[in-house]
Amino acid sequence: MKVAFITGITGQDGSYLTEFLLEKDYQVWGLIRRTSNINTRRIEHLYENNNLILKYGDLSDSTNLLHIMCEIKQKESFELLEVYNLAAMSHVKVSFEMPEYTADTTGVGVLRLLDAIRSSGLTDKCKFYQASSSELYGMVQEVPQTETTPFHPRSPYGVAKLYGYWITKNYREAYGMFASNGILFNHESSRRGPTFITRKITRGLRMILTGERDRLIVGNLDAKRDWGHAKDYVEGMWKILQHDTPDDFVLSTNEFHSVREFIEKSFKMKGIDIEWNGEGLNEVGIDKNSGRVLIYVSDKYFRPAEVDELLGDSTKARTLLNWKPKYDFNMLIKEMVESDCDVNFNYYS
Numbered sequence: 549m550k551v552a553f554i555t556g557i558t559g560q561d562g563s564y565l566t567e568f569l570l571e572k573d574y575q576v577w578g579l580i581r582r583t584s585n586i587n588t589r590r591i592e593h594l595y596e597n598n599n600l601i602l603k604y605g606d607l608s609d610s611t612n613l614l615h616i617m618c619e620i621k622q623k624e625s626f627e628l629l630e631v632y633n634l635a636a637m638s639h640v641k642v643s644f645e646m647p648e649y650t651a652d653t654t655g656v657g658v659l660r661l662l663d664a665i666r667s668s669g670l671t672d673k674c675k676f677y678q679a680s681s682s683e684l685y686g687m688v689q690e691v692p693q694t695e696t697t698p699f700h701p702r703s704p705y706g707v708a709k710l711y712g713y714w715i716t717k718n719y720r721e722a723y724g725m726f727a728s729n730g731i732l733f734n735h736e737s738s739r740r741g742p743t744f745i746t747r748k749i750t751r752g753l754r755m756i757l758t759g760e761r762d763r764l765i766v767g768n769l770d771a772k773r774d775w776g777h778a779k780d781y782v783e784g785m786w787k788i789l790q791h792d793t794p795d796d797f798v799l800s801t802n803e804f805h806s807v808r809e810f811i812e813k814s815f816k817m818k819g820i821d822i823e824w825n826g827e828g829l830n831e832v833g834i835d836k837n838s839g840r841v842l843i844y845v846s847d848k849y850f851r852p853a854e855v856d857e858l859l860g861d862s863t864k865a866r867t868l869l870n871w872k873p874k875y876d877f878n879m880l881i882k883e884m885v886e887s888d889c890d891v892n893f894n895y896y897s
């Protein structure tokens with residue numbers, strides 16, 4: 549039996565990875581948080597599958613993590629357990645408001661999980677994937693960014709991820725653990741959290757089309773990101789753990805686009821041509837046909853320290869893992885706009 553344990557299973561990536569692994573006949577154990585409201589929408593279509601086992605827990609609770617690792621060891625028979633650590637307080641802007649909590653979960657949480665693996669005697673029977681981030685590059689030291697580009701994180705989130713990256717490498721070097729980092733550039737989908745910019749745009753478009761809202765208010769229009777589709781990236785995570793040796797890999801599309809361009813293309817898909825007028829906080833996006841102002845800028849969405857642009861070079865993963873994204877920028881936007889604006893779109897497709 550192939551067995552995997554996923555933290556962050558209720559998140560965007562966790563849900564796609566669970567589907568991917570169940571398709572490959574894995575037994576999937578997942579960590580979910582107790583919340584006062586339902587937080588499992590992204591995986592509820594998988595509940596009927598007997599190979600999915602959910603356990604309550606939190607990356608801030610080391611005894612809970614140790615207990616789960618021991619339970620998996622006791623109940624399942626496997627040659628190698630695959631552990632995917634996807635759980636994190638993953639919002640960069642929010643991390644400025646909750647820096648200590650972010651450090652504790654996104655940073656030290658990685659150590660707690662690695663140590664639960666070690667303390668349960670699974671060091672040699674486990675492959676560990678850490679969800680590292682292109683936010684590590686922050687104020688970029690070279691363009692494009694590769695596995696050897698020096699890091700310069702620009703947020704409490706980025707700094708916490710830096711700890712996660714290094715403690716993963718440290719457990720590899722110190723204890724010989726199969727522990728790998730995927731340094732993933734931004735990846736989106738119809739399941740993306742609604743406060744990340746791509747989903748905020750496609751949901752905002754829906755609300756403008758239906759008349760629920762008359763405007764979309766955003767922050768830095770000129771930020772550029774290397775945006776891919778989450779489905780491609782979870783396949784990359786799995787490939788990283790199937791490699792003969794533990795190693796660190798960049799996953800990226802190798803092209804970048806601005807927030808402005810994402811807005812233009814999304815609105816264009818619904819027949820709205822956006823024309824820009826003004827500068828800085830006074831810049832607006834106008835519907836060329838009607839003359840209505842649809843896009844506004846507010847400093848509420850600026851960050852104390854911004855990451856202006858991220859552009860990856862995933863040659864290493866493409867060469868050694870034979871990984872290549874199937875979705876391009878236009879396909880990604882099409883799916884996201886259809887999902888948010890067309891009633892017949894299947895969220896679980």
Ligand code: NAP
Binds near residue numbers: 555680
């Ligand atoms: P996401 O949608 O925000 O999901 C985060 C997951 O972590 C959710 O399941 C969340 O649970 C869980 N979580 C948060 N705090 C936790 C805690 N203290 N203990 C246990 N679970 C906790 O993030 P994503 O986009 O899927 O990203 C997955 C991982 O990749 C994250 O670590 C993220 O930082 C990293 N990453 C993402 C990208 C990207 O572009 N998406 C790029 C690079 C790296 P709830 O559902 O209960 O909130």
Ligand code: G4F
Binds near residue numbers: 683
């Ligand atoms: O969509 P974002 O919030 O994603 P960000 O900050 O790049 O972080 C995401 O990708 C990282 C990988 O590089 C992950 F590690 C992380 O967990 C997360 O998934 O913002 C993208 C850009 C930023 O430059 C931001 O300033 O869009 C800009 N932006 C402009 N207006 C906005 C807005 N971002 C948000 N969230 N909301 C706005 O209104």
